[in-house]
Each structure stands twice: as C-alpha cells, then as structure tokens.
Amino acid sequence: MKSAKSSLRKVVNQTLLAIPHASKVSQGQALQKMFLNSPFYLNAKRVGIYLHFPGEAPTDLILQELLRDGSNKVCFVPVIQKGGDLKMVRVYSMADFHTFVPNKWGIPEPNTNEEIKRETLFESAESLDVLLCPGLAFDKFGGRLGRGKGYYDKFINTYKEVFGKFPTTIGYGFQEQMVDHIPLEEHDRVMDYILTPLNDTTQQTPQQSA
Numbered sequence: 001m002k003s004a005k006s007s008l009r010k011v012v013n014q015t016l017l018a019i020p021h022a023s024k025v026s027q028g029q030a031l032q033k034m035f036l037n038s039p040f041y042l043n044a045k046r047v048g049i050y051l052h053f054p055g056e057a058p059t060d061l062i063l064q065e066l067l068r069d070g071s072n073k074v075c076f077v078p079v080i081q082k083g084g085d086l087k088m089v090r091v092y093s094m095a096d097f098h099t100f101v102p103n104k105w106g107i108p109e110p111n112t113n114e115e116i117k118r119e120t121l122f123e124s125a126e127s128l129d130v131l132l133c134p135g136l137a138f139d140k141f142g143g144r145l146g147r148g149k150g151y152y153d154k155f156i157n158t159y160k161e162v163f164g165k166f167p168t169t170i171g172y173g174f175q176e177q178m179v180d181h182i183p184l185e186e187h188d189r190v191m192d193y194i195l196t197p198l199n200d201t202t203q204q205t206p207q208q209s210a
Helices: 002-018 021-036 060-067 151-163
Strands: 046-048 074-080 086-091 130-133 169-172 193-195
Touching: 021 060, 021 169, 021 193, 060 074, 060 086, 074 151, 086 151
Parallel strands: 046 074, 046 130, 130 169, 169 193
Antiparallel strands: 074 086
C-alpha cells in the first residue's frame, strides 16, 4: 500500500509540474469563486482553510473574503507544531495575517514571538462549519492522497474526539489532481466533497453518501 501511494505521489508531482502557469491561475480563480459561491461557504460561520504554498491550488481570495471588513465569518488556518501535529488557529484580519512568517515549506504561520493570545480551535467551544483540505490527489469516491505526513488525517480524528463529530470536509485542488483511484489505508480519512474546476461541491462523494 505504501509503495502504491509513493508511486502515485511521483506521478502526480510530475503532472503538477507540467501544468502551465496560466492554467493554474485560471483554475485557481475558478476554484475560489466556486467555493465562495457554494452553500458550504455562504451558510458557514466558522471556516477552516489552508494557506497554499507555491504551485498548490490557491486560497488567497478566500482568505481575503473571510477577513474583509464587515465579514460575519471566523477564519482558522493550520499550523504544524514541533511534535508534528496540526492545529488550527484563528486569523483576525488581513493586518494580522501580514504579521505571519513563512515556515520551512514557505507557508505563512504566526510568528512564534507574537505577543497576542491567539485562539485555537480545540480550545474553543465551537466546531467548524466546513474544512477546506489540500491534497496531492483525489478521486471521485472522496479518497485523498496527502504528502505522506498524515497531518490532516490525525487532525480530523482528534477533531472527532474533541467535538464528538467529524468536520464537513472538502478536498480542493486542480483538475489534474483527480485520479481514478486513491489507495487508502485504515487511518486515511475520506473527504465528504471534492472541489475541482469540474467537480461541484453540492454533490456528496459516493462513499460518504452510501
């Protein structure tokens, strides 16, 4: 199983490198508009998104909309802790976001020397309404292939322990990241919905709706 995942990661990484920049830009804009116009976003109060690194399906417009003046939504983003666990922390404004610094992957994270007491999801009394998840590849059954660290799988399981339910999850990526089949292990979490430029989030994945 691990070798099958490793082989698929190599194939998808090569595919992603071959996507023209213009296509990534146009797909990224379409993806973000689709999410922002979806009932999952429009009906949500508390939203978890990821902050993309270069070459990944972008979320910058979503972040800006979540944090615009007058927004009634609360935004949480991931931070990888020293022990290897993922936690979700609140971003309060675009000014707050601009204090973030890139980590070793180039992903913005709160400055470790910041003086404010930042709200974390698991210390909060309220769960998320929707969680946007990155991935290397997805399939139509909700299968998600990550980058091998298991950050999101572990986070989603911990979320279930804390809140007594799983979050509503949306796998999010370029069209080229859709594959026929993702090899899954017991610990792998299946997405509730998949969003690519040709996949509408209003349709639940077959495995979740069964």
